[in-house]
Amino acid sequence: MFSHLNADGNPAMVDVGGKAVTRRTARARSVVSLNAEIMQHLNGADILTKKGPVFQTAIIAGTMAAKRTDDLIPLCHSLGLDNCQITITTEGNDALIDCLVSTEGKTGVEMEALVGASVAALTIYDMCKAFSHDIVIHEIKLIEKTGGKRDFKRD
Template identity: 75%
Template sequence: MNEFTHLDPQGNPAMVDVGAKAVTHRMAHARSLVRLPDAVIAQFAHADIQTKKGPVFQTAIIAGTMATKRTDELIPLCHSLGLDGCRLTIELQGNDAVVDCTVTTEGKTGVEMEALVGASVAALTIYDMCKALSHDIVIAETKLMAKTGGKRDFRRS
């Protein structure tokens, strides 16, 4: 049976001790979907909207990248990690902005939370930059797509 890893034997919150774990190559890929109403989609002449705050997707990519590096400051029991790589892409598919965030490191613990935080913050940035056009924007989902390098690999079908 699986158990919660962030609880000590008394049921109190505790950071997982990774001291005895081997250093391996770790990768995680997360995705967020941002549903944009027609009023917002109409503003995308090409691949991005230029706003007073700057280009929406370019700004969201920078925000998501910055967020991956600060995950341990946002999620209380996450380890501080040195990241080897972070790649964010945003693509329009119909009315959805598909945000993909892939993070890599060589370490004793995975980068799932970093990828999820990066995709989430990029999605929130899209919302923030487009909300003047419509409040009908919906961040529909954020999910782990794949991870490698830990006890078990995972790939969503």
């Protein structure tokens, strides 16, 4: 049975009232493929545009989104995050976005990490589209999680 359906098959938030509070972490990654035209604007560790520094803005947007995940995903629990760290590195024409989130709680932070990485990727798209629309966001995925019933790590 899917965890977000009640006995009648209707959507329902999972009751975490009986779960123990544990340290929960999750790391997600998104990849934004840019092109040479956009990457020629890479100056040091960031792309500078008239709107401002792309990666720095994406980090702020991703952090804000991770903190508001329950406003975006209907059945997510409201969580107070202890930490949200977003890093952006480049590899060729790709921007690799990693979002690491943690909390002490009764439910995991996978969705917060995924939302943070996703919104950071969308922000890069938004800020670079004036250069070119030849931008692809792909590989939004959970890399690892700890805490709860079982840990997960993608090889």
